[in-house]
Amino acid sequence: MSIVTNKELLTRAKAGHYAVPAFNTNNLEYTQAILRAADELNSPVIIEAAKSEIDYMDGHVFVAMVKAMTEKLSIPVGIHLDHGPSYEEVIRCINYGFKSVMYDGSSFPLEKNIAVTKEVVAAAHAAGISVEGEIGVIGQAADSPEGKKNDMIGLADPAECERYVKESGVDCFAAAIGNAHGIYTRKPELRFDLLAEIEKRTGVPLVLHGGTGIPEDDLRKAITMGVSKINFSTVMRKGCIETLVETLNKNPGDWDLMKMLNPSWNKMKEIAKQHIVMCMSDHKV
Ligand SMILES: [Zn+2]
Structure with missing residues (x-):
């Protein structure tokens, strides 16, 4: 079908409970x-990319590639900047043709996060592009010391979320509720009480980062409570590289690149399908 904004995708998802x-x-x-x-x-x-991924691919090439690939498809697709670190990076991606951007000012004090997010929202909305923000610090699970509860993140405060959404005008946002990026070193415990309070106070679609490794039941529960976008990254890269190692070990001295890489891409497609089903977004077009 076409490239659409995340606002459009997430509004539909929230209403459809996926x-x-x-x-x-x-x-x-x-x-x-x-x-x-x-x-x-x-x-x-x-389809989203963080700054390092955009630099790796070249932003113009990335956007042109996704547009060309979706031309003959009948599904709606978003092109999104993940964890935009600055106003300048957001503007760069708007110029590349992204349809949605995230500004992550979560490491700043709330006042500064609100002020920059507000500027990002003004520029993005003027260009017809939607904005995702972040409150609380969604850290790296792999870096977390073992044993302490919630040691890997700074949990979002519902009152701060309410103020952030009201004052910045973001279309959706990621709140730290016990989730983290990377591979969880122990079972993640999502704070559903926080999620309920945040949803009640803000009303906008919520985004869950660090989807890799969150049990399916928890993901589905979060969706019924207002989570309308879930990010997956590590699980795909892990599947790709593990499959590549396996293929190379099975075929020493074979320099047919496509033959060596194809099993990895097939594995990624399979993993993507599993996670689409977990999100309950299958057969929703
Ligand atoms: Zn993230």
């Missing part, structure tokens, strides 16, 4: 795997 899966990407076949999975399951999907 979440739109958002997969990071960093090359052509990775993107193809995601789009083929979504197309086969008739699911809306968000």
Whole structure:
């Protein structure tokens, strides 16, 4: 179908009680795997890239590639900047043709986060692009010391979320509720009490980062409570590299690059399909 804003995708998802899966990407076949999975399951999907991934691919090439790949598909697709670190980076991506941007000012004090998010919202909305923000610090699970509860994140405060949404005008935001990026070193415990309070106070679609490794039941519960976009990255890269190692070990001295890489892309497509089903976004187009 076409490239659409995350606002459009998430509004529909919230009303339909599912979440739109958002997969990071960093090359052509990775993107193809995601789009083929979504197309086969008739699911809306968000293709996203963080600054390092955009620099790796070149932003112009990335946007042109996703647009070309979606031309003949009948599913709606988002092109989103993940964890935009600054106003300048957001503007750069708007100029590349992204349809949605995230500004992550969560490491700043609330006042500064609100002030910059507000500027980002003004620029993005003027260009017809939606904005995702972040409150609380969603850290790296792999870096967390073991044993302490919630040691890997700074949990979002519902009152701060309410103020942030009201004053900045963001279309959706990621709140730290016990989730983290990377591989969880122990079972993540999502704070559903916080999630309920945040949803009640803000009313906008919520985004869950660090989807890799969150049990399916918890993901589904979060969706019924207002989570409308879930980010997956590590699980895809892990599947790709593990499969690549396996293929190389099985075929020493074989320099057929496509033959060596294809099992990895097929694995990624399979993983993407599993996560689309977890998000309950299959057959929603
Ligand atoms: Zn994230």
